[in-house]
Amino acid sequence: IKVKMASKSLTKFSPAARALILIAQTRTAQTAAAPVTQKPNIKKFDIYRWNPEKSGDKPKVQTYKVDLNECGPMVLDGLIKIKNEMDQTLTFRRSCREGICGSCAMNIDGTNTLACLYKINDNPGKSVKVYPLPHMYVVKDLVPDMNNFYAQYKSIEPYLKKKDVQDSDVGKVSYLQSVEDRAKLDGLYECILCACCSTSCPSYWWNSDKYLGPAVLMQAYRWMIDSRDDFTEERLAMMEDGYTVYRCHTIMNCTKTCPKGLNPGRAIGEIKKLMMNYNKAASAAHK
């Protein structure tokens, strides 16, 4: 162990700091002496490709080889590396690279997750299979058409609605909420609308035009139980048909696949419970 600093000067530090400095010096010496070349760890990426702008193009799976020693640990790192170094035309959505924006939602190794949070599997023989979100119209390569999903989100009116508040009074007084009422929103507000859950639901696959899907339903529930919102009964009345919420058969793929660890299946169950005994007369005006 080569002590770079004179031992006399080390004594001015606390024992803990001294130990830390010695560790750092040892480690830098070791890594400086480490060999530069490593055996390349090649991983195959099987990625769904389709370009509608190329006439007559059919969807196919293209294989790329990535050296994992030169790549970050997440699938998104691999995709960016492929796009930068191997194939510029690979198209996918991405933004925050930290699992908060929801842009990079895709089907990886059979699971709907965020590419920026899903580690490249280290099984040496297997490839990483990257497909777009299932049963969504594909704009190009891994980019799904989210317009139906967003329209459904808009339809549940995901904003605070109050009764007996004039437009002129908005913003004057803050709407207070108890700690317990605020705690009811935990596990609901964190949804980033990545659509992983909705696109994992078979009911949503077969009826995405009429069934809202777990993501949107969880947000509907989030507004139903917000104590500051006055339109709970009307929001429940919006669900009064055979399709909007009642196509859920508690398959629970949604909760299993949520990359943020949320529980849309439970939220839908709570909606059904609320629907059992809410005051329908109060919402008659909504119809």
Added chain:
Amino acid sequence: MASVMLLKSCSRGSRSLLLQMRSQPQWDCTSVTSKPFTASSSLAVIEYFRARRGPFSPEEKRGKSHIMDASTHWKVERFIAIGMVGLMPAALFVQGPIMDHVLTTFIFLHGFWGIDGVLKDYLIKFVPWIGKLWYLLAIVGFAGLVNFNFNDVGVCKAIQMIWSL
């Protein structure tokens, strides 16, 4: 502009996009959503199996006439499902015309609403009249069962007879 046309055709499938791209110079920008030039039989097939239709208004989703609200219907469905858990063992001890009618009604409604749900999930969007056909079949079936309960041995006795074969 190309991306807007791309997105607008997304919900109509890739085939319509290809047809659009080919005949683009003849069209002006406002006719993106109009019908494509050629009406080949394969396009008709694609349209028939279209996954996403609509958009549907709340009135369309609700349907024309219902005996119960959807939430009440759901409540009754679960009540009958849980009720059967108690009813079936009870039928081992208590038989008679009342048990006949109650058992028939519970099991029949459970099965009818169950198949109705299956049809709603998979078939109704392709074959809209299948729901009405099932309803018709169910009425005939229920009439037959009620007749069996009244003018014949009744379901409890019938099960006993089958069991003793």
